[in-house]
Amino acid sequence: MSDIRTPVLQFGTSRFLQAHADLFFSEAAEPRAVTVVQSSGDPARAARLGALAAPEGFPVVIRGLTDGVASETETRVTSVKRTLSTATDWNALTAIFCSEVELVISNTGDAGYQPRPADFDADFSQEMSFPAKLFHLLAARFAAGARPLTIMPMELVPENGRVLRDRLLAIGTGNRAPAALMDWIAGLPFANSLVDRIVSEPLEPAGAVAEPYALWAIERAPGIAAPCAHPAVQLVDDLExxxxxxxxxxxxxxxxxxxxxxxxxxxxxxxxxxxxxxxxxxxxxxxxxxxxxxxxxxxxxxxxxxxxxxxxxxxxxxxxxxxxxxxxxxxxxxxxxxxxxxxxxxxxxxxxxxxxxxxxxxxxxx
Known part of the structure; x- marks a missing residue:
């Protein structure tokens, strides 16, 4: 395990995340270090996974109209310090989750959220959905006595924080999880958020081209803070x-x-x-x-x-x-x-x- 500490754990390797959250963490007044996790286990994306954490960063090109004037800029994103896959690095991921992580973000797509038969298996399986994998990580963190953390899903689902919390609790019920673990998960701060940026194309092996417009709106709630200080990140009273x-x-x-x-x-x-x-x-x-x-x-x-x-x-x-x-x-x-x-x-x-x-x-x- 490297000496780098990554307080942000990101589920998803999409070009959207590269040109959105990863870019914001890199550009923030106080940059934040990220571990990116591939939950699908797709071996075809191995090159992308490796390139995301390259020391020189990966490029994000912003092209569009700004106040009616055409502009184009390129930024090197250096927030991603480590990449892992649930298919091959589960033990390392669990250790990091229990010792380093303060914030979990996710943008796993529709397929990653779909319930699967393996979700109620007693032990971790790569065949599980993303919420079931997260449940097992949370159970390990609870067993280790680690402090609570914030969970901030970014999937385009209304009340995505509540939806993810409810999925986790349903998985825990199906697994007959101890009441103390269920109460601990239920009490964690789950943020409802809304993200918006058109990311038009990938750059290989990592990077993306996107429009200037960007938004990460997060609903105010107890225990919820902005993930970083950036103009595109807003805390709002009501996302509706x-x-x-x-x-x-x-x-x-x-x-x-x-x-x-x-x-x-x-x-x-x-x-x-x-x-x-x-x-x-x-x-x-x-x-x-x-x-x-x-x-x-x-x-x-x-x-x-x-x-x-x-x-x-x-x-x-x-x-x-x-x-x-x-x-x-x-x-x-x-x-x-x-x-x-x-x-x-x-x-x-x-x-x-x-x-x-x-x-x-x-x-x-x-």
Whole structure:
């Protein structure tokens, strides 16, 4: 084990995390050291895992419009000091988790959260979901008598901190965990957070290209502090306002654009900015005007939504951003439920008619 101490443990190796949390930790007034954990065990990503902790760092290129002016900068991210895999480094990971870690962050994607049969095995298994692996690490930390730590999931799930805590407690119940361990986990500070940055492409073997806009909003609660001092990191009283706008304007727009692209048999390498200049973009603008904005207006938030939409359309049209629609199309049914289905439920039956959104959701479910 190296002498480097890493108070942040990060589950996930995605290019989003590289251009978001890892970059913020590197740029912070007081930089924080990170251990990155690959929970999938995918051997195809071994090169990325090794490159993330290179002493010289990895590049993140920020391209876009800043106050209407085109800009491009490159930063070397040096916050990642160690990388591990749950498939090959479980013992080392457990030791670090029990002795160094103060903050756990995660962005494991939809597949990592899905319950698996192995989740209720008594002993650790690589076949477990991410929450089950985290449960076993927390159980080891509790048994070691280590102090509590903060858990800050970054998955795009409403109330993601509460959702993760509930999953952990359900796994503990299924494992017939001791009441003292269950109480300890239930009492840990789980932060609800919302993240936003379009990261358009990876750089090999590690690094990414992203837009200038970035947000990491964290809901205030007892025991919750900002993970670092950075302009993109905000503590807020209530995530609901930001969450609705992000999920049901930007993300809903992305998912709707996927539907229009699929129905027209679009090119597999099509970019969002290209689609915005074609029939898919026109269909999306009509959808915003006839269904999305009226839905927000029905809930008394029409002006906020229109202002946010203007920023969103600039991001979609960013001439520097090679955001592939095929990437957005991954896990399309799950995304449609969260982004469109949840919007329809929020607006409710007393709201305006939204036939196109209903049709998009129906097609995603088929």
């Amino acid at each position: 306002e930001i969450e609705r706008l992000k999920l049901h304007v930007l993300n809903l727009g992305h998912t709707s654009l996927v539907d229009f692209w699929k129905r027209r048999g679009g090119a597999p390498d099509a970019l969002v900015r290209e689609l915005m200049d074609g029939p898919e973009g026109r269909a999306l603008l009509e959808l915003y005007e006839t269904e999305v904005l009226p839905g927000f207006a029905h809930k008394g938030r029409g002006d906020e939504a229109r202002a946010y939409l203007e920023v969103t359309l600039d991001r979609f049209r960013n001439p520097f951003l090679d955001h592939r629609i095929a990437d957005i199309a991954q896990n399309h049914p799950q995304k449609a439920e969260r982004r469109i289905g949840a919007f329809l439920d929020w607006v409710g039956r007393s709201g305006p008619d939204m036939p196109e959104l209903h049709a998009i959701l129906k097609r995603a479910r088929e």
